[in-house]
Amino acid sequence: MDAGCRMHNTDLEEVTPEALHEVISNYEKVMELTAEFTSFTQCRAVIIMGSPSDQGHAEKIAASCRLYGITPILRISSAHKATSTTLDIMSEYEADEIPTVIIAVAGLSNGLGPVLSGNSTLPVWFMVYSSFPQLKCFVVIEKVINCPPVTDSNIMLDMWSSIRMPSGIGCATVIGADESALCAAKLFASQDHMIFGKILTHQLNNLIKLLNNHLTCK
Incomplete structure (x- = not known):
């Protein structure tokens, strides 16, 4: 076997100090070649909540983001009550290159997402949130401003304001915290x-x- 290919001690015909030094040297070469293969993920998801009452669901989103190596940052601000602060x-997050x-x-x-999207070049996910778990959804919004008076009683109607957009907007709806992180x-x-x-x-x-489920059903 070629000396440059002997990477593991089981490939050695005889274990000697010279042979071990060769193995270490080869591993060091591999380490140098692969040093830039992996890096720490720097992508982040800034999760902005309209009020503290939304924090429970925001934490679920953050947990799902971490599974993909995305750094979640949680902030609270109301686009209706504190637009300039929002x-x-x-x-703050447009000023760097992350x-x-x-x-x-x-x-x-659903004013928060549209206000952010209408004033940012960053991709914005907007969440329509109500007390009905099956109606929690995220909408990808680009350059959109919409302010429907969404309540638990009319969300099935008012949610259309986040789905049915004028031409040239391009809006997608995703159900669930895990799916939004994905x-x-x-x-x-x-x-x-x-x-x-x-x-x-x-x-x-x-x-x-x-x-596995298919095999179980047989």
């Missing part, structure tokens, strides 16, 4: 290979579960 918070997605979590009226991860995947790999792992785990 925009100031957003500007890839950022804004996730807006707001109850009742979508944020996919936004980052094209520029962060670590997140890309975590998404592939997530998809592989889904496939394994399906195959």
Whole structure:
């Protein structure tokens, strides 16, 4: 076997100090070659809540983001009651070069996401939040301002204001905290290979579960 290929002590014909030194040297070469293969993920999700009452759901989003290596940052600000403060918070994250997605979590009226999106070049996820768990959803908003008076009694109607947009807007709806984190991860995947790999792992785990369930049903 070629000396440069002997990377493991089981490949050695005889264990000697020289041979061990060769193994160490080869591992050091591999370490140098792969030093830049992996890096710490710097992508972040800024989760802005309209009020403290939204924190429980925001924490679920943050936990899902961490699974993909996305750094979550939780902030609280009302676009209706403190618009300038909300925009100031957003500007903090536009000033650097860290890839950022804004996730807006707001109850009742869906003003937070549209205000952020209408005044930012960052991708914004807007959450329509109510006391009905099945109606928690995220809407990707770009350059949109909408302020529907959403309540628990009319959310099935008013949610359309976050879905049915004028031409040229482009809005998508995603249900659930886990799914919103996955979508944020996919936004980052094209520029962060670590997140890309975590998404592939997530998809592989889904496939394994399906195959195991299929075998169980036989």
